[in-house]
Amino acid sequence: MPEVITPLASSVDSGVVPKKLYGIGAEFAGPKEIFAAAEKVRDKGFKNWDCYTPYYVHGIDAAMGQRKSLVNLFTFAGGLGGLTGAFLLMVISSVYVYPIDTQGKPYFSLPGFVPIMDLLMILISAIMSIVGMVALNGMPRLHHPLWEWDAFTRATHDKFFIVIESFDPRFSEKAAIDLLRELGGANLTYIGETE
Amino acid sequence: MGYLTPSTKLTPPRWDLLSKHEEAERARAAQENIREPYVTNNRSAVWVGDRIASAIENPTPLWWYIATAISAAVASLAGLGILYLILTGVGVWGENNSANWAWDITNFVFWIGIGHAGTMIAAVLYLTRQRWATGINRAAEAMTVFAVMCAGVYPAVHVGRVWFAWYLAPIPNANGIWPNFRSPLLWDVFAVSTYLSVSIMFWYVGLIPDLAAMRDRVKNKILKYLYAVLCLGWRASARQWVNYEFCYLMLAGIATLLVISTCTVVSSDFSTSVVPGWHGTIFLPYFGVGAIYGGFCMLITLLVPLRELYKFQDLITLRHIDLCCRFVLLMALLITYIYLMEFFVAYTGGSPNERFTFYRDRIFGPYSYTWVCMLIFNSVIPMLFWSKRVRRNPWMAFGVIIFPSIGMWLERFVIIVSSVHRDYLPSSWGMFYPTYVDILTFVGTFGIFFLCYLLFIRFFPMIAIAEIRGVLPEANPHDPPAVERNGALAKEEAHHA
Numbered sequence: 120m121p122e123v124i125t126p127l128a129s130s131v132d133s134g135v136v137p138k139k140l141y142g143i144g145a146e147f148a149g150p151k152e153i154f155a156a157a158e159k160v161r162d163k164g165f166k167n168w169d170c171y172t173p174y175y176v177h178g179i180d181a182a183m184g185q186r187k188s189l190v191n192l193f194t195f196a197g198g199l200g201g202l203t204g205a206f207l208l209m210v211i212s213s214v215y216v217y218p219i220d221t222q223g224k225p226y227f228s229l230p231g232f233v234p235i236m237d238l239l240m241i242l243i244s245a246i247m248s249i250v251g252m253v254a255l256n257g258m259p260r261l262h263h264p265l266w267e268w269d270a271f272t273r274a275t276h277d278k279f280f281i282v283i284e285s286f287d288p289r290f291s292e293k294a295a296i297d298l299l300r301e302l303g304g305a306n307l308t309y310i311g312e313t314e
Numbered sequence: 315m316g317y318l319t320p321s322t323k324l325t326p327p328r329w330d331l332l333s334k335h336e337e338a339e340r341a342r343a344a345q346e347n348i349r350e351p352y353v354t355n356n357r358s359a360v361w362v363g364d365r366i367a368s369a370i371e372n373p374t375p376l377w378w379y380i381a382t383a384i385s386a387a388v389a390s391l392a393g394l395g396i397l398y399l400i401l402t403g404v405g406v407w408g409e410n411n412s413a414n415w416a417w418d419i420t421n422f423v424f425w426i427g428i429g430h431a432g433t434m435i436a437a438v439l440y441l442t443r444q445r446w447a448t449g450i451n452r453a454a455e456a457m458t459v460f461a462v463m464c465a466g467v468y469p470a471v472h473v474g475r476v477w478f479a480w481y482l483a484p485i486p487n488a489n490g491i492w493p494n495f496r497s498p499l500l501w502d503v504f505a506v507s508t509y510l511s512v513s514i515m516f517w518y519v520g521l522i523p524d525l526a527a528m529r530d531r532v533k534n535k536i537l538k539y540l541y542a543v544l545c546l547g548w549r550a551s552a553r554q555w556v557n558y559e560f561c562y563l564m565l566a567g568i569a570t571l572l573v574i575s576t577c578t579v580v581s582s583d584f585s586t587s588v589v590p591g592w593h594g595t596i597f598l599p600y601f602g603v604g605a606i607y608g609g610f611c612m613l614i615t616l617l618v619p620l621r622e623l624y625k626f627q628d629l630i631t632l633r634h635i636d637l638c639c640r641f642v643l644l645m646a647l648l649i650t651y652i653y654l655m656e657f658f659v660a661y662t663g664g665s666p667n668e669r670f671t672f673y674r675d676r677i678f679g680p681y682s683y684t685w686v687c688m689l690i691f692n693s694v695i696p697m698l699f700w701s702k703r704v705r706r707n708p709w710m711a712f713g714v715i716i717f718p719s720i721g722m723w724l725e726r727f728v729i730i731v732s733s734v735h736r737d738y739l740p741s742s743w744g745m746f747y748p749t750y751v752d753i754l755t756f757v758g759t760f761g762i763f764f765l766c767y768l769l770f771i772r773f774f775p776m777i778a779i780a781e782i783r784g785v786l787p788e789a790n791p792h793d794p795p796a797v798e799r800n801g802a803l804a805k806e807e808a809h810h811a
Contacts, residue, residue: 149788153791173550173783174780175558176791177789177790185552188559188560190557190561191560191564216492219492221494234501234582235504237571238505238575238579241512241575242511242512248568249561252561265549274530274550275530276531277359
């Protein structure tokens with residue numbers, strides 16, 4: 120008997136549920152609509168869900184009940200690391216490993232070390248900020264279940280989406296569909312993933 | 315299960331944040347609606363994306379091929395000049411025992427200055443919430459990256475035997491000797507390489523959402539693949555946006571610090587020496603102001619033709635050109651102050667050599683024509699920007715801006731050559747004349763710069779799509795309705811009439 124291949128993304132109306140569900144997505148018209156919808160989803164107590172917007176909608180993080188980003192911790196760690204690293208690099212090499220007498224300056228001449236300490240602090244903190252951002256964002260990724268949804272390519276163009284993910288503790292297909300419909304979402308879609 | 319996406323984190327709602335934020339946003343929206351819009355003609359977010367992407371999606375225009383061919387040909391001059399220098403030695407340049415720093419350092423400081431302004435525009439204007447800067451920051455950041463690349467050519471090859479350039483790296487050299495970390499020239503290596511790296515990072519992070527937008531819209535398979543890889547799998551989710559915006563904020567802060575650090579270090583190359591004319595504490599603000607000045611000039615030089623060629627008049631508006639010109643005017647005044655201050659300090663400083671350098675050699679010496687031209691180009695001609703008519707006419711602004719662009723190069727020449735060619739010992743005085751290799755290499759760096767820039771505008775969105783969309787009135791979830799907005803505008807206009 121030939122195996123039936125279920126599509127990875129199918130309209131909720133079609134009733135074809137993917138074998139393994141990633142979540143249920145809905146489309147919203149604009150920033151105002153998604154902002155209002157996000158507040159409602161937050162109030163329902165959902166945790167694993169997300170809004171997808173072509174640009175950063177100001178205040179959407181609060182409307183979703185998100186906590187402040189943690190990128191600054193990475194920046195700080197990187198800065199501290201760069202500062203210490205530069206200090207050790209210069210002190211170890213010019214005081215212990217190969218002391219050079221230049222114009223009678225002391226081997227341990229901290230003022231002369233400041234510029235490079237400053238520059239390496241900046242360099243490493245910049246690198247760490249990006250590393251932190253990429254890691255916290257779950258990037259880099261070459262594939263994601265959301266990209267099975269044809270309409271989703273417009274998330275970077277003109278459409279606004281809310282996806283309630285199936286591993287949310289409060290998730291049930293019916294509750295999610297009802298909620299998204301009630302909030303005015305269009306084009307409700309099951310988003311599946313390969314096992 | 316098994317997803318390590320940010321959505322798996324459990325976060326409690328922040329009610330306090332929301333109400334405060336909402337209030338602030340409403341107030342801001344009310345304020346902004348009475349100002350000149352960032353994007354004119356009430357363009358929509360969709361239009362913004364389509365128009366910016368059209369530069370990549372439309373068939374390559376003929377002028378692009380011609381400009382690229384010319385730039386590539388000119389860039390090859392730099393290639394030949396550098397190759398000849400490496401094969402022969404630094405003697406092919408006009409440097410001599412009197413003027414042992416000349417065009418190489420002049421050109422280095424000239425390009426690095428242009429580089430500074432790009433980051434300054436993008437980072438400082440971002441930190442100070444100058445939301446109009448969204449229209450020009452991408453172009454400015456790209457300008458930074460390519461200008462610093464051009465600048466990097468000089469320190470890399472002026473060491474003479476370039477195959478020993480790795481002695482500058484913080485590793486023991488072939489004889490087990492470590493570099494001297496107390497030398498400003500070594501600080502310079504760190505400053506320029508950090509500057510280049512951080513500028514590229516800042517530029518790239520800004521590009522990520524737009525690369526994703528391009529991934530989702532281009533038809534070409536190869537380009538789609540390229541954008542998909544470069545955007546690192548951006549999904550435009552709100553949880554990503556929050557981290558992203560925060561990262562950008564951090565980078566903007568870091569980049570601002572870096573601009574100041576790099577200016578300081580590059581100016582320390584001069585001010586820590588004892589050469590009269592170099593040995594001054596004013597050099598940090600001098601280089602900082604000069605950098606922003608030269609950079610804004612280069613930016614206007616790039617933006618004015620680009621907005622015409624790609625029909626970006628609604629995105630890079632007259633207001634943008636106007637504000638850039640105002641910056642130029644401000645910098646012109648600051649730099650004039652510094653020019654005067656240098657003379658004042660030389661007078662009050664009491665060093666006869668310093669007085670000779672400024673009051674005799676600069677004004678009446680053999681290079682006096684460079685000083686006079688510098689003063690006219692940098693301090694006098696930009697005063698035309700007091701006129702709104704000049705600032706609001708892009709091509710007129712373009713015409714004016716050419717003078718300070720040349721003037722800023724002359725300024726570096728004045729600082730470097732006219733200071734060093736006559737120092738303490740009259741018996742070691744001399745003159746510097748550029749050789750054809752000097753000239754070819756310098757002209758060639760313009761080729762490198764414009765070639766890189768042309769490639770950039772062909773394959774990457776040259777204006778930040780997502781950022782511009784974010785500052786449109788329609789993007790504000792608390793935006794008052796259109797009627798109210800027009801009413802406020804009309805009121806403002808009536809007030810000014």
